[in-house]
Amino acid sequence: xxxxxxxxxxxxxxxxxxxxxxxxxxxxxxxxxxxxxxxxxxxxxxxxxxxxxxxxxxxxxxxxxxxxxxxxxxxxxxxxxxxxxxxxxxxxxxxxxxxxxxxxxxxxxxxxxxxxxxxxxxxxxxxxxxxxxxxxxxxxxxxxxxxxxxxxxxxxxxxxxxxxxxxxxxxxxxxxxxxxxxxxxxxxxxxxxxxxxxxxxxxxxxxxxxxxxxxxxxxxxxxxxxxxxxxxxxxxxxxxxxxxxxxxxxxxxxxxxxxxxxxxxxxxxxxxxxxxxxxxxxxxxxxxxxxxxxxxxxxxxxxxxxxxxxxxxxxxxxxxxxxxxxxxxxxxxxxxxxxxxxxxxxxxxxxxxxxxxxxxxxxxxxxxxxxxxxxxxxxxxxxxxxxxxxxxxxxxxxxxxxxxxxxxxxxxxxxxxxxxxx
Amino acid sequence: xxxxxxxxxxxxxxxxxxxxxxxxxxxxxxxxxxxxxxxxxxxxxxxxxxxxxxxxxxxxxxxxxxxxxxxxxxxxxxxxxxxxxxxxxxxxxxxxxxxxxxxxxxxxxxxxxxxxxxxxxxxxxxxxxxxxxxxxxxxxxxxxxxxxxxxxxxxxxxxxxxxxxxxxxxxxxxxxxxxxxxxxxxxxxxxxxxxxxxxxxxxxxxxxxxxxxxxxxxxxxxxxxxxxxxxxxxxxxxxxxxxxxxxxxxxxxxxxxxxxxxxxxxxxxxxxxxxxxxxxxxxxxxxxxxxxxxxxxxxxxxxxxxxxxxxxxxxxxxxxxxxxxxxxxxxxxxxxxxxxxxxxxxxxxxxxxxxxxxxxxxxxxxxxxxxxxxxxxxxxxxxxxxxxxxxxxxxxxxxxxxxxxxxxxxxxxxxxxxxxxxxxxxxxxxxxxxx
Numbered sequence: 001x002x003x004x005x006x007x008x009x010x011x012x013x014x015x016x017x018x019x020x021x022x023x024x025x026x027x028x029x030x031x032x033x034x035x036x037x038x039x040x041x042x043x044x045x046x047x048x049x050x051x052x053x054x055x056x057x058x059x060x061x062x063x064x065x066x067x068x069x070x071x072x073x074x075x076x077x078x079x080x081x082x083x084x085x086x087x088x089x090x091x092x093x094x095x096x097x098x099x100x101x102x103x104x105x106x107x108x109x110x111x112x113x114x115x116x117x118x119x120x121x122x123x124x125x126x127x128x129x130x131x132x133x134x135x136x137x138x139x140x141x142x143x144x145x146x147x148x149x150x151x152x153x154x155x156x157x158x159x160x161x162x163x164x165x166x167x168x169x170x171x172x173x174x175x176x177x178x179x180x181x182x183x184x185x186x187x188x189x190x191x192x193x194x195x196x197x198x199x200x201x202x203x204x205x206x207x208x209x210x211x212x213x214x215x216x217x218x219x220x221x222x223x224x225x226x227x228x229x230x231x232x233x234x235x236x237x238x239x240x241x242x243x244x245x246x247x248x249x250x251x252x253x254x255x256x257x258x259x260x261x262x263x264x265x266x267x268x269x270x271x272x273x274x275x276x277x278x279x280x281x282x283x284x285x286x287x288x289x290x291x292x293x294x295x296x297x298x299x300x301x302x303x304x305x306x307x308x309x310x311x312x313x314x315x316x317x318x319x320x321x322x323x324x325x326x327x328x329x330x331x332x333x334x335x336x337x338x339x340x341x342x343x344x345x346x347x348x349x350x351x352x353x354x355x356x357x358x359x360x361x362x363x364x365x366x367x368x369x370x371x372x373x374x375x376x377x378x379x380x381x382x383x384x385x386x387x388x389x390x391x392x393x394x395x396x397x398x399x400x401x402x403x404x405x406x407x408x409x410x411x412x413x414x415x416x417x418x419x420x421x422x
Numbered sequence: 423x424x425x426x427x428x429x430x431x432x433x434x435x436x437x438x439x440x441x442x443x444x445x446x447x448x449x450x451x452x453x454x455x456x457x458x459x460x461x462x463x464x465x466x467x468x469x470x471x472x473x474x475x476x477x478x479x480x481x482x483x484x485x486x487x488x489x490x491x492x493x494x495x496x497x498x499x500x501x502x503x504x505x506x507x508x509x510x511x512x513x514x515x516x517x518x519x520x521x522x523x524x525x526x527x528x529x530x531x532x533x534x535x536x537x538x539x540x541x542x543x544x545x546x547x548x549x550x551x552x553x554x555x556x557x558x559x560x561x562x563x564x565x566x567x568x569x570x571x572x573x574x575x576x577x578x579x580x581x582x583x584x585x586x587x588x589x590x591x592x593x594x595x596x597x598x599x600x601x602x603x604x605x606x607x608x609x610x611x612x613x614x615x616x617x618x619x620x621x622x623x624x625x626x627x628x629x630x631x632x633x634x635x636x637x638x639x640x641x642x643x644x645x646x647x648x649x650x651x652x653x654x655x656x657x658x659x660x661x662x663x664x665x666x667x668x669x670x671x672x673x674x675x676x677x678x679x680x681x682x683x684x685x686x687x688x689x690x691x692x693x694x695x696x697x698x699x700x701x702x703x704x705x706x707x708x709x710x711x712x713x714x715x716x717x718x719x720x721x722x723x724x725x726x727x728x729x730x731x732x733x734x735x736x737x738x739x740x741x742x743x744x745x746x747x748x749x750x751x752x753x754x755x756x757x758x759x760x761x762x763x764x765x766x767x768x769x770x771x772x773x774x775x776x777x778x779x780x781x782x783x784x785x786x787x788x789x790x791x792x793x794x795x796x797x798x799x800x801x802x803x804x805x806x807x808x809x810x811x812x813x814x815x816x817x818x819x820x821x822x823x824x825x826x827x828x829x830x831x832x833x834x835x836x837x838x839x840x841x842x843x844x845x846x847x848x849x850x851x852x853x854x855x856x857x
Contacts, residue, residue: 122454124467137789137834141799149814150823150824154507388704389712392701396697399697404696
């Protein structure tokens, strides 16, 4: 900021606002601000006028009216008598479901493909190149509708499973049924269940959490934590004495034994899908829309993640590998101890932004009828209530807060690895 | 002293390298069968490739070109003794609908107009893309093309594009006059003001009046008749062309010292990048008319183009910001020490380097935008995917999958892959560093 001090005998003239560098940036900023405010004011006044003419003063009251439509794939209880707000909440949970499932599968596939693309095996690396180019250069929406069409057109209808000599049979030892109405997989059941906890009472956002699942998750996390402590202790002993105690059976034990005990105590068993009449009953029903969206988004994003992984590994200079080799490390130890820890630092920021992209792309669910937040709030609710402004604005804000949350995580991570660096 | 020579005195002749390390065998050993693991991988890959070929090749070779419906395809294949889902492709759907997939419902007697527009697009792009192979004068055609293309596609009076060009001329003239009286910056402001007033308020009545005096024009085409690849390319090309300069401005704004300008740019960029494109398209289809003065009702394709442009300009800004950040501070200081002002420094020193660094990202954004044009099918425009839904709903083609989507996918692949290859060419061409 230049100092605003006048030389002796100098007086302020209007033209100095433009020509004097002491004022010029201020002038521009004020002009920009005025222009921006005028633009915003113009848009807002237009909107207000238009909405008044249409008789639709902005109000969010519609959210508490009965929704009147069904959502077939959902994580929490919902029926068509529930309010629009709850429908949107069901949609939001569906968005999160597809995002988590998609990120997990895309990461596994992407890392695998990225590593294989760097393989010294010519054929394998070529195949992976073809995969990456094929998925990167064709729109994700096309993949989504294509997978959906394949599922609907090629899988057998439930009635094909009927009769003495059925045309189709259940796969994986009679536990999973692939039908053109979706996939029926076994569901976890507990014969000595601890029941559910009901949260948020009677409000529109109430939902139940199964105590069994929470307990299992808690035991698993505790086991992993103890296992981590054991490893830490082994590291310490190795640093002092040079000998590393064998810990794998202990570490496996602290994770597996409590988990098994809890599962047995709860009476864990699987509920298999069964053909009853014209359709399958029991088991968890994953609809085709969910499967198609999940597969297409994962396969598509995996191609991008593969490129990030490849770039990250290639970014590690060859000197690192050679130095590690000259220390006498074997190739897989070089990868695990030297290359990957450094490559992860390069890979993770773009990886997180790929997760963000996947979450945003999951809004294309509307093309296959999967009811995510776009399909509920910005789809049917918008059409039924005619509240374009409120619904689209709410939808945008929800996506925006998801995005900002993810970039916050990314910033925190970037800060942390900066500290590690030097 | 006896001569104990333990060293060989004559040089032995060079021998051929072992047969297992050269030629085809050597290549195979080095690239496919280094060790057990790679051998297993190679064999698995070969099996997969052969299996895919055995399915795909007979599927493609299928004498169904003349079939008029899926049932007819199945009959033809049945007569040949081929049954099942993947027994053969039904190419009849492509023969029946390829024109629709390319042009939508554009009037068939004037297909020459979009075709001409896209041929001219190539001509207009040539001076930009392959500057060393084409005459420099052609750049003037590239400058006129943005006005020519909408006129060719939508038709209507020739006076409208002429009057829009006249607006630029008026602006320049006003700028010259005002600048000679007062100073450069004032002149610039006056020029812009005159041009904007002309475009907003005078173009429509003046061109209408001129049309009444001397009618010049071609048949108009409604936006709802646009469709197919023509629509994708139109939206893609226009949004790409506008989003690059807009992205540069936003990136500069985000980098600038002016706090308010910076805040506005950051807010815009982060907002746009934080929401999915589909929500912006919902804004285009339902809200944009509400934001405009009462009574305005502008074209759906134009609204979509506006939102797509805004969307990709935010991404473009981030890509270019990356390029700006990669430049060393010495470049800025060098420009300052030469006495260049801000815009000169940007134009001559900073931007050429920053844009060169960000070519891969810029082209990546272009490709992303072109792929994202398929999203317009969700708000009811008939791009190839929108048409494919209609075709699959047609009773004659109900149940068709691979042929239709394969055709669309191949077209998209050609465009996007071409763009990415071009960016690699451009990177090599502009490579000036020592590598």
